[in-house]
Amino acid sequence: MSHRKVDTNELQPGMVTSSDIYCSRSGVLLLKKGTVFHQAVINYLQNMDPEAVIYIEEGLDDTTNMTGSPREKFDPFYCDEKKELEGSIGQIHTIPSEVADEETKKIYIQAYKTINEIYKNRKIKPYIKEIFEVLDYLVKKLSVNPEMMLQVALLKKIENYCLSHSINVCVFAAYLGKLLGMDIVTLKELSLAGIMHDIGKLDISPEILRKKGLLTDKEFESIKLHSLHSFIRLASVENVGKDVLNGVLQHHERSDGSGYLHGLKGNDIHLWGRILGIVDVFDAVTSERSYRNSVSQHEGLEMLLSNSFQFDQNLLSLFIKNISFYPIGSRVLLNTGETGIVTGIHRHIPFRPIVKIQNKNKSGERVVDLSEQLTLFIEKIILD
Numbered sequence: 001m002s003h004r005k006v007d008t009n010e011l012q013p014g015m016v017t018s019s020d021i022y023c024s025r026s027g028v029l030l031l032k033k034g035t036v037f038h039q040a041v042i043n044y045l046q047n048m049d050p051e052a053v054i055y056i057e058e059g060l061d062d063t064t065n066m067t068g069s070p071r072e073k074f075d076p077f078y079c080d081e082k083k084e085l086e087g088s089i090g091q092i093h094t095i096p097s098e099v100a101d102e103e104t105k106k107i108y109i110q111a112y113k114t115i116n117e118i119y120k121n122r123k124i125k126p127y128i129k130e131i132f133e134v135l136d137y138l139v140k141k142l143s144v145n146p147e148m149m150l151q152v153a154l155l156k157k158i159e160n161y162c163l164s165h166s167i168n169v170c171v172f173a174a175y176l177g178k179l180l181g182m183d184i185v186t187l188k189e190l191s192l193a194g195i196m197h198d199i200g201k202l203d204i205s206p207e208i209l210r211k212k213g214l215l216t217d218k219e220f221e222s223i224k225l226h227s228l229h230s231f232i233r234l235a236s237v238e239n240v241g242k243d244v245l246n247g248v249l250q251h252h253e254r255s256d257g258s259g260y261l262h263g264l265k266g267n268d269i270h271l272w273g274r275i276l277g278i279v280d281v282f283d284a285v286t287s288e289r290s291y292r293n294s295v296s297q298h299e300g301l302e303m304l305l306s307n308s309f310q311f312d313q314n315l316l317s318l319f320i321k322n323i324s325f326y327p328i329g330s331r332v333l334l335n336t337g338e339t340g341i342v343t344g345i346h347r348h349i350p351f352r353p354i355v356k357i358q359n360k361n362k363s364g365e366r367v368v369d370l371s372e373q374l375t376l377f378i379e380k381i382i383l384d
Contacts, residue, residue: 002057003018003019003055003056003057004055004056005053005054005055006054006055006056007054008042008045008046008049008050008051008052008054009046009050011037011042011045011046011054012037012042013037013038013042014036014037014038014122015036015037015056015057016034016035016036016037016056016057017031017032017033017034017035017037017054017055017056017057018033018055018056018057019033019055020032020033021035021045021052021053021054022052022053023048023049023052024049024051024052024053025049025051030045030048030049030052031045031203032204032205032222032225033205034204034205034206034207034208035203035204035205035229036122036202036203037056038122038123038202038203038233041203041229041232041233043236044232092105092108092109092152093105095151095152095155096330098327098329098330099148099151099155099327099330099381100148100149100151100152101145101148103141104141104145104148104149104151104152105152107134107137107138107141107149108138108149108152108153108167110134110137111134111135111138111167111170111195112163112164112167114127114130114131114134115131115163115166115167115195116163117130118131118199119162119163119199119202122202124196124199124233124234124236124237125236125237128237128238128239131192131195132188132192135170135188135191135192135195136188138170138171138174138191139174139184139187139188139191140184142171142174142175142178142187143178143184143187146175146178147327149171149175150171150172150175150323151327151381152171153167153168153171153172153283154168154297154381155381156168156286156287156288161287161288162198162201164287165198165283165284165287166194166195166196166197166198166199167195168279168283168287169194169195169197169198169276169279169280169283170191170192170194170195171191171194172194172279172282172283172319172323173190173191173193173194173272173275173276173279174187174190174191174194175322175323176275176278176279176315176318176319177190177191177275179318179319179322180318186243189241189243189244190243190244190247190272190275192240192244193243193244193247193248193272193276194247194276194279196230196233196234196244196248197227197230197247197248197251197276197280198226198230199229199230199233199234199248200225200226200227200228200229200230200231200232200233200248201226201229201230202229202233203225203226203229203233204222204223204225204226204229205222208222208223209223224252224260224261225261227248227249227250227251227252227260227261228249228261230248230249231245231248231249234248243270243272244272246270246272246273247270247272247273247275247276248276249261249273250262250264250269250270250272250273250274250276250277251273251276251277251280252277252280253269253273253274253277254269254277254310254311255269255274255309255310255311255312255313256309256310258310259277259310269312274311274312274315275315277310277311278304278311278312278315278316278319279319281303281304282300282301282304282319285299285300285303286299286300296335296377296378296379296380297351297378301320301351304316304320305320320349320351321347321348321349321350322347322350323350323351326342326345326350326351326353326378326381327342328342328343328344328345328353329341329342330342330381331381331382332355332378332379332380332381332382333378333379333380333381333382334355334357334376334377334378334379335376335377335378335379336376337360338357338358338359338360339357339358339382340355340356340357340358340368341355341356342354342355343355343356343367346371349371351377351378352369352370352371352377353370353378354367354368354369354370355367355368355370355378356368
C-alpha cells in the first residue's frame, strides 16, 4: 500500500492516516496512525496545527481494507443487518412476554438499526433526528415500565458487542438517571450520551480494536483516545449539549483519579461521566468479548463492589439496589446446574431473589432464598 503526503486543506472525509501526526510546534501527538478522517477531525486538526505533516493511505476506502479484503473482515464495527435480523437480534422476538412486551422489543431493535447505520456509515448528523426519536420512545418506556427495557439489555441477545454495548449503556444510564429524578428531556440527553459514548472508536486503528491478546502500552494509549474522539464527533453536531459532551469525554475517569483522559477525581468528574463509568463497566464485564469470556451479572456486580473506590459510592449503591435482574416468574439457571423459577425479589439486593428449585432427582421442589444461601447464585435467565 502506497502513502501520500497531504496538507491539512487537502484532507477529505474517509481518508486514513498512515502514520502518527504530531504538532509541528510542540511535538505533541495529535492523531494516531489509522485514524479515519471525518469532518470534525479535519476541523480539529486544521485548528490545532494547519502546518501538520500528514501522510494518508492511497487506495483505502470505506468498503475495503489495506489488502482489498471485504469490509466485513476489516471493520470491527461492520454488521450485516440482514444476517443479524435473522440471527442474534431475531432472538429478541423469542423473549417471553412476561419478561419483555412487543413494544419493548420493537424499541430495542429500532435502536439497534439506527446505531448500526451510524457506525456503518461513520456519520452521526444524517441520523440525529432518527436517534432522538428512538431515544424518546426508549426513555418513555423506561419511565413507565423500566423492568422490561432493562431485561432486554440484560439478556444480551445481540452478538455484535459494539452495537449492543452502546444500546445497553444507554438503557442502564437512562435508568440510573430516572432513579435520580431527572425529567424526560434530561433523560433523553443522558441516553444520547450513553448510546454515543464509544462512537470515537471509529477513529481507532481497526487492528488494535480487533486484537485478541494484551495491548502494548502504545496501543492502550491509542485506545484511551476514543473518549476524546467521541467528544470531537459529537461536538460537531448541532444541539448536542455540554452535559452530553462531558459525559462521553469523562466516562473513563475514576473517582480515585486512576482513570483517563485527565485523571479527574470525585466530583470533579461530571455527573454524567460518573453514571456512564458505572454502567459501561457493568455491561462490558458481563458481555462476551473476542478476547475473554463474560462473567455472570452476579459476578459483574461483585467486581464493581470490589472496586467501588473507583466509582461514585452513592450512584453505585443506587444502581445495585434498584436494578431488577430477574423478573418474578422467570426461569433461571443456577451455578449448581439446577433450574428454578423466581418467586420473590428483595428490593435491596435484587440479584439474590427467592427461587423455587426443582431437585436434581426430580423428587420434588424446594424454595431457596439466595440472600441467605451465598454459595448459590444465578448464572442466567433461561428463555427456551
